[in-house]
Amino acid sequence: MTTETGTIVNIDLKKIREDFPILKKQVNGKPLIYFDNGATAQKPKAVIEAITKYYSEQNSNIHRGVHTLSREITVEYEHAREKIQKHINARYVHEIIFTKGTTDGINLVAHCFGKLYIQEGDEILLTEMEHHSNIIPWQLLCEEKKAKLKVIPINDKGELILDELDQLISSKTKLIALTHISNTLGTINPVKAIVAKAHRKNIPVLVDGAQAIPHTKVDVRDLDCDFYVFSGHKVFGPTGVGILYGKEKWLNAFPPYQGGGGIIKTVTFEKTEYAESPLKFEAGTPHIEGGIGLAVALDYINEIGLEHIHIYETELLQYATNQLTAIPGLRIIGTAKEKASVISFIVEGIHPFDMGLILDKLGIAVRTGHHCTQPLMQHFGIPGTIRASFAFYNTKEEIDVFTEGIKKAISMLR
Amino acid sequence: MSITEIENEIVEEFSLFDDWMAKYEYLIDIGKSLPLIDAKYKTEDYLIKGCQSQVWLQADFKEGKIVYTADSDAIITKGIISLLVRVMSGHSPEEIMKADLSFIDRIGLKENLSPTRANGLVSMIKQMKLFALALSGKTE
Known part of the structure; x- marks a missing residue:
């Protein structure tokens, strides 16, 4: 495939997703969108x-x-x-x-x-x-x-x-x-x-x-x-x-x-x-x-190649960052120049825990809370964040569903 | 009404909602609508720390009945708390100690009571019962 930046990446998403049986699972009646890779990653059939x-x-x-x-x-x-x-x-x-x-x-x-x-x-x-x-x-x-x-x-x-x-x-x-x-x-x-x-x-x-x-x-x-x-x-x-x-x-x-x-x-x-x-x-x-x-x-x-994984995940990160930044009241925590495919954010006036519960109902697995980094939360003066962490089996389509999910949660919770 | 009767009443109310969205919207509504605890009790002494959201709980003992007030910083948690207060408040310590609170499971909110330490609700229920235990056998 060719990414938006024109780089050729050998990521055969269809084949890769076939390799991970859990990705076919439905959660709460919705296809699982697994964005909690930072907590633990899913396992390919080979493993x-x-x-x-x-x-x-x-x-x-x-x-x-x-x-x-x-x-x-x-x-x-x-x-x-x-x-x-x-x-x-x-x-x-x-x-x-x-x-x-x-x-x-x-x-x-x-x-x-x-x-x-x-x-x-x-x-x-x-x-x-x-x-x-x-x-x-x-x-x-x-x-x-x-x-x-x-x-x-x-x-x-x-x-x-x-x-x-x-x-x-x-x-x-x-x-x-x-x-x-x-x-x-x-x-x-x-x-x-x-x-x-x-x-x-x-x-x-x-x-x-x-x-x-x-x-x-x-x-x-x-x-x-x-x-x-x-x-x-x-x-x-x-x-x-x-x-x-x-x-x-x-x-x-x-x-x-x-x-x-x-x-x-x-x-x-x-x-x-x-x-x-x-x-x-x-x-x-x-x-x-x-x-x-x-x-x-x-x-x-x-076999996939870490260099391909890196390019593809950077593309996912960019895409998600653009989508999320466009949501009013949403603030990304962690905007380092050198960044892996992890996005932490908070939404003004909304507790991360409430957001996490609603996203779960939509089949989206994210992590909410302090992520076992309480001193870091103290630095930013926040109790916790919502964190989406991507792996190479995630897709832009999933990020679209995620973005809509956040918007829905905001409309319910505000 | 007894604790079981109030539980049944809530289960019936929730049976009107056909999906999780409606249930959550209702919880969010009741979570938003009322201040559940006097501001003076929102201190460290009354705090039950969850891993993610926090709960404050306070209890009064009047004429042989316990009256609870509680609050949370997360709105859905607060909605569930208000249901718990509605069920438990105004009963004798003995009744409260016996309450099985099966309504939470029956209205399909069991996930909120998972032992993840996430929201402090499990600890809150334990604390409500501990108050009752400490007050059992007392009349005033």
């Missing part, structure tokens, strides 16, 4: 089939048995890890750790990094647009170690004020943790530049990639970040699985996060000798079909 195949043909525990099923599934699970390594261009496969999700990955780093390197009076630098998941683990660590959280502020467009970064970084700064793309505003942060600046002062950087991974090509070596975390379910994969990428030097230094089976070389009651990364961090039986399904999801988006 669903991989999970079904695992349970019907492959189920066995990994890394343990000598029997055929166990050997085969171990190979497939480790192959999934390699695919994930290649997808984000990590140097080594042992830099890829399977977690429960983004939150779990951040907690792992906060725990292990904190244990080794954070002392009283030290500082951890976050941004004003962080999800609670990238605030609370650091807050807990700071409380425990009597360390301090500092925050990079944003401007009213929802962009980081980078001029303040130099003053915020001090000799006490031990780590910077920031989101790649804001879940509420859609802002794409200049992560590479921030990492470069931090590294000049030997400060490691953790990047929360939960929102970035479905929208952009992530290259951890190019970004040069020390840690990169994301969830499977936001990138069209299974729930309950995620990835922590960590540079080898950190992972080698880290102690185990949780104790359990699978993380050891030898155990006596006197002492345990631990395995190397990644097994050191993967105590207990993992989410086997989750890891396999995640690799299938990445294969799926790579």
Whole structure:
């Protein structure tokens, strides 16, 4: 297809929508319009089939048995890890750790990094647009170690004020943790530049990639970040699985996060000798079909091509922004120059919750509320927003229905 | 009228509406029309925090009956609150504790009571019953 800007994009919408069974669903008697991709993305048949195949043909525990099923599934699970390594261009496969999700990955780093390197009076630098998941683990660590959280502020467009970064970084700064793309505003942060600046002062950087991974090509070596975390379910994969990428030097230094089976070389009651990364961090039986399904999801988006996805989603964002801006009383929250396909907005005199209820009745799934970014809501002085977040299977026709839905809700609620 | 009778009355009223739109328009109307609580009670002390919308609840005990007033910042929530107040207010603590409030399901508004923490309604009903529990056995 050719977009309005004349770019040729290989997005076969009809075929893609066929790949996602849930998109055929009716909700409240209306065809489902799923604009809550920022919360979780829908799953293509390939992922669903991989999970079904695992349970019907492959189920066995990994890394343990000598029997055929166990050997085969171990190979497939480790192959999934390699695919994930290649997808984000990590140097080594042992830099890829399977977690429960983004939150779990951040907690792992906060725990292990904190244990080794954070002392009283030290500082951890976050941004004003962080999800609670990238605030609370650091807050807990700071409380425990009597360390301090500092925050990079944003401007009213929802962009980081980078001029303040130099003053915020001090000799006490031990780590910077920031989101790649804001879940509420859609802002794409200049992560590479921030990492470069931090590294000049030997400060490691953790990047929360939960929102970035479905929208952009992530290259951890190019970004040069020390840690990169994301969830499977936001990138069209299974729930309950995620990835922590960590540079080898950190992972080698880290102690185990949780104790359990699978993380050891030898155990006596006197002492345990631990395995190397990644097994050191993967105590207990993992989410086997989750890891396999995640690799299938990445294969799926790579087949479409992230560059095509990016162009198409930008087109959707532009289209929706134009449509919504034309509605009187509607204000878009988050107008950064670099933005992913996420639109947050409020309508004068209307509570986001009421709007969400009416849109739901029209079959439109959006998120309303503070999106687990209360400090950000405080910045804008609002209790919450209505958020539409698009994926490559969404269409302009759906945006038209959405726009009409908003207008209808306004006429009912005013 | 007993709590069950008022519930049945509301169910009958709602049976006149043929679709969700009409129901919601009615809820929005009653939500808009009346101030449900004295402004002096719209403080932190009377607030039941929902994840998205907020609810204020206040209770008086007069002649063996509890009288509730409540409010919300979201209009549809406020409409449902006014139904709840209509059902629960003016009854004895014992009656209130026993109320099953099945009318909410019967008029097709169950989705508003989902345990999403979103609108504070579930907590509000719990709080209404806690008031009743605390006052049960008292005459004044």
